[in-house]
Amino acid sequence: MVTTRGTEDIEGIGSGVGRTALMVAAARAIEATRPDSLVRDGFARHFVRAARASGEWPVHWHDVPGGAANPLWGRLGRYFGLRTRVLDDFLLGAVRAGAGQVVLLGAGLDSRAFRLAWPAGCPVFELDRPDVLAFKRQVLDELGATATAARTTVAVDLCEDWAGPLRDAGFDPDVPTAWLAEGLLLYLPAVAERRLVSTVDRLAAPGSCLAFEVKLGVEHPGGPIYRSAKDQIGVDLTALFDAEPRPDSAGALRARGWETSVRTPFDFAAEHDADLVPEHQDALASNRWTFAGKPVRR
Template sequence: MVGTTHHRTGVEGVEGGVGVTALMVAAARAIETHRPDALARDVYAEHFVRAAPASAGWPVRVQQVPDGDANPLWGRFARYFGLRTRVFDDFLLRSVHRTNARQVVLLGAGLDTRAFRLDWPPGCVILEIDREAVLAFKHEVLDGLPAIPRAVRVPVPVDLRDDWAGALADAGFDTAAPSVWLAEGLLFYLPAVAETYLIDTVDRLSTAGSALAFEVKLDKDLLEHRDSPLYTATARQIGIDLLDLFDRGPRPDSAGDLADRGWSTSVHTPFDFTRRHGRGPLPERNDALGGNRWVFASRSRP
């Protein structure tokens, strides 16, 4: 299949820039899936990796990596993505069960397969927002697999720099009902003004009982870690210079902005969850993950 024209219609969406990072995260999820102590399992992930020419030769099992877990990219960084997947999986399921929210919005959904692999309660609708080309690639791969969603899945093809709130409304989003939102591995690619618009819009569209999780980087100067093993290995092994993709302007305090609007917020380092689960990355010197924060917010009043 790789090298044929079978997947050419949508493959452009993951062949350059931020799109390739979706393949990197999919490869990490595949590696995590095949670990005996996997924190999360995604049986679809390796099919995305194999279907795109940009990633067809990447490992999907840690045994395919010559230095295994000692590899900064496919060891430590992949473990990070495995941990992140598990933590945000838990957040989504906990939120829909606790609040009775039945609409889940994945902002910048990429190659997310949560609609297919999580055990959703009856009546859940999963709205996946991303660029049309990314969603087209995902559909082409999944259409060739025995993949059946476990909730109503609604793709919303729109760029998050455009009027995605209007597209969400057109897709049937109900502003009167509570909702659960996830922005995973997204905000640091967006200009600060787009992050502010996204948080403002989530706030405007969320009624009492809604919840939101997102990931940010607090580094004052991202270039401080330019020579970190994580960044240098990623650039050398798969040709992705993450620092060229990140927006390096000053970032808004989105967690603080939500708290000012009455949301209950908590901010965690990934290492907090490494300690909780007993596996995942721990702090090290010159650490490109040191500024990463996972933010969880809930709205108890409109």
């Protein structure tokens, strides 16, 4: 078990968006222990227990008050489990189809570089804030974790220039790439989202693909999930979401020649028998997952 010794010296992981990274890790830990689990992440619980901010949160399905009826750890947690599974499949499918490298934008406390069966030597670049990556490194080092990919971390602010640091870290813009922005764009200012999409387009070789998550709007803060997050773990999610009108990033990619498909989480819930259907004042109803590919011109 990882202790909390030293991890709280890293400013930021227990507050703001850093706290949401811990929330998602707790959800993945709980998902791994469900009898109908969609994804197994053996590292997630260690991240949760290593931070004082989340040390008392549940990390096992049996410890979730109310089980599936709990709006936070039951419903939103299941959403995160489904999202993880779908995007795991997306990345592995892209690599098997010819993508030669992977870039995780806003990698957070995800452990894909350690838990997925990557082809030997597959480069995986993880981009996130320095405090998140430092906390992650401490926990993984204490566990003695060994990456299953050729993992490189790049400490950046994704609202600023990150293309230069990524290239300096060994990213090759001539190689088809699988890009992922999971749980990221809804926290960025609109101008930063537009810049990020434009940068991905500029760096992506033909044959690259991209998946990202957006919200079409921000729901009423009194909805069950938002109220539960605030009551149970002290996270006001709606205060963290950027309130500006959101860009049409899927449309921007299409205008640049990408092929796109926009899906709802409920589409995938039906495919994976995940027991997620729309509800009243639903925090998930405006979520969309976009999958885009940059064609190879012949």
